Amino acid sequence: AQRVTQPEKLLSVFKGAPVELKCNYSYSGSPELFWYVQYSRQRLQLLLRHISRESIKGFTADLNKGETSFHLKKPFAQEEDSAMYYCALSSGRKLIFGQGTELSVKP
Amino acid sequence: DVKVTQSSRYLVKRTGEKVFLECVQDMDHENMFWYRQDPGLGLRLIYFSYDVKMKEKGDIPEGYSVSREKKERFSLILESASTNQTSMYLCASSLSRGTYYGYTFGSGTRLTVV
Numbered sequence: 274a275q276r277v278t279q280p281e282k283l284l285s286v287f288k289g290a291p292v293e294l295k296c297n298y299s300y301s302g303s304p305e306l307f308w309y310v311q312y313s314r315q316r317l318q319l320l321l322r323h324i325s326r327e328s329i330k331g332f333t334a335d336l337n338k339g340e341t342s343f344h345l346k347k348p349f350a351q352e353e354d355s356a357m358y359y360c361a362l363s364s365g366r367k368l369i370f371g372q373g374t375e376l377s378v379k380p
Numbered sequence: 381d382v383k384v385t386q387s388s389r390y391l392v393k394r395t396g397e398k399v400f401l402e403c404v405q406d407m408d409h410e411n412m413f414w415y416r417q418d419p420g421l422g423l424r425l426i427y428f429s430y431d432v433k434m435k436e437k438g439d440i441p442e443g444y445s446v447s448r449e450k451k452e453r454f455s456l457i458l459e460s461a462s463t464n465q466t467s468m469y470l471c472a473s474s475l476s477r478g479t480y481y482g483y484t485f486g487s488g489t490r491l492t493v494v
Contacts, residue, residue, distance in 0.1 A: 282420060307482070317423075317470065319482035359422060366411050366430055366474070367438070368483065370423035 275300050277362045279371035286350050287379050294345040294374045296334075296360030305363035306343040308334055309370070312356045320345075320358070330354070350378045383407050386471050386486040393493050399458040401489050403471030410476035412454035413483065414438075414446065417468040426469075429454055430476065461493045 276299040286292050298304055308320040321329045323336045323343060334345045343360060355378045360371040387402035405412065411430050415423040415438075425438030427446040435446050443465060447455045454473075458465055468490050472483040 277422075279422075305480070309483075316487050317472075317483075317485040322480065322482070324480065363480075366476075367413065367425060367428055369425075370415075372420060372422040 275362060275364050275369055277360050277369055277371035279358075279360055279374050281374045282372070283375045283377065285377045285379065288352055289349050292347050292350045292354070292376065292378075294358050294360075294376065296343045296345065296371060298341050298343060298360075298362050300341075300362055300364075304336070304338075304343075306334075306336060307361045307363070307368070308332070308343075308345050309359045309361055310356050311359070317359070350376075352378045352380060354378050384471055384473055384484050384486040386469075386489050388489050389487065391489055391491045393458075393461050393491065395462060395493055397458075397461045397493075399461050399491065399493075401456040401458075401469055401471075401491070403454045403456070403486055404452055405454075405471075405473040405484070406452065407473060407484065408451070409473035409484070410451070411474045412448065413472045413474075414444075414454070414456045415470045415472065416440070417470055417488070423470065426456065458491075461491075463493050465491065466493045467491060 278297045306323045310320045311317045359373045361368040384405045413428040414426040429435045429448040445457045471486040
């Protein structure tokens, strides 16, 4: 079955600390994976996609097919990074989302 | 600059009522989706549509139906609202080429069933 798992409901770090939001997936085939972010009182929006190998707002994510993971990383967290983060897996025309991780960056 | 508009931000309905949630997009997207967002459960797909008058069930379609009479509008219908349908409902749209270009989400409708 196709599934996305985000094991942490809440991740709390101090400003300037590294952050890693975990995402594991289950998919037979070559996966397309994404990270979406929802800041307080804002719409859910695309943060980055693995196929682009891009860095957005200092965040990167590497697809590890051996470990079936797509963890989101940032070397130095900022207070404005506080938000809800969702990992998502493409399945045809639709996305399968994980449970979400709330990132809280403390001053 | 708003591209996906959900008609209501907050809605309070009584148990047993028929509820309509409306979503309109102005980007000429082929695909439209309805998700519900619950803490600890993430986003779960209720229904989606890839063309006018076409619909497919998602993971949790029970108690819901949808209507897509025009390309830009996708309605979610709760036939007989129940308290376990209290949730945040998100509408999204995307191009037909799949998920690469991402979804555009609406701002959500927080529905409370009392």
